């Protein structure tokens with residue numbers, strides 16, 4: 301008997317980042333040394349005080365279902381942290397804690413969208429956005445950005461993508477995959493159009509604390525009055541506290557939307573993991589030194605990667621203001637042979653780089669930008685040095 305898979309799931313593209321990481325892991329399992337720049341997660345351990353809070357939660361019997369939208373203490377800690385950093389007041393009931401920011405995004409899009417609605421997504425975009433939109437039956441509308449403009453959506457390009465069906469603008473700042481970030485002025489320009497056209501914004505701010513140099517992060521709802529009523533902020537502990545495996549993220553927005561997400565989640569997963577929620581509470585309310593230490597290490601790697609890219613003929617990248625990715629323009633190295641193998645696009649380039657030099661990156665096409673490769677610098681300096689030596693060797697053939 302052949303099982304029939306639903307049309308909506310058959311149409312789903314599996315995550316290319318996870319696919320590249322799996323290929324790299326398979327090579328490693330065969331005993332090969334792989335220089336893995338495909339991963340989107342900090343290579344640090346979760347700080348000790350957070351791990352301890354999880355142990356204490358287990359030992360003290362906090363091992364049962366919790367409120368579907370998350371424990372009140374964590375929701376309170378989330379709104380407190382937001383008010384302290386960004387000066388806007390939300391009620392804890394406006395937050396729904398989920399199994400990671402990816403799950404939070406799925407919830408947000410599910411409660412906001414009907415089949416036929418359109419969502420504007422600036423490209424290059426994070427691999428999951430378009431697929432999560434498609435799962436709701438809505439249509440992703442990709443708005444192109446330019447490397448010369450640090451991959452920020454220009455107001456004209458945004459306006460050009462709007463139709464009578466547009467419901468949501470999905471913004472990611474600082475960006476995965478490009479590392480670019482919107483200034484308050486940039487966000488203001490987009491916000492004016494959002495307000496004029498009566499749209500909703502989903503602001504993925506998961507990299508908000510991973511910002512370099514003089515760059516200042518601005519949270520979308522803060523840039524104009526009227527935005528908190530039409531914005532959902534998505535965030536989580538995965539990147540800031542090296543907690544990817546704990547699966548805690550959240551969405552915060554208008555009360556009616558939070559209620560809808562809470563209802564959805566109550567039927568879908570009951571609640572996020574109780575132990576992880578106590579760990580996330582310790583992350584938000586405990587000492588923050590580890591965040592600065594990890595950031596300082598990422599900053600060193602960022603500077604190193606920037607300098608290596610600049611020194612290799614024909615490569616370039618936009619300014620990396622935040623997150624931990626370099627989105628490398630490889631277009632000048634396409635359309636030629638590498639050890640006899642013709643390479644015409646970013647997927648072929650990344651696969652051949654892995655096969656010939658054992659360096660794992662992710663093809664730009666997975667992020668809606670042909671001619672690029674994403675290299676994560678959430679890996680050790682030694683790994684970065686070896687990987688860039690090999691990229692240089694690969695290109696010099």
Ligand SMILES: Cc1ncc(COP(=O)(O)O)c(C=O)c1O
Nearest residue numbers: 340400401402426476536538549
């Ligand atoms: C832009 C962006 N949003 C959301 C997520 C999901 O994070 P989480 O681990 O909280 O699901 C990621 C993880 O790679 C990301 O890069």
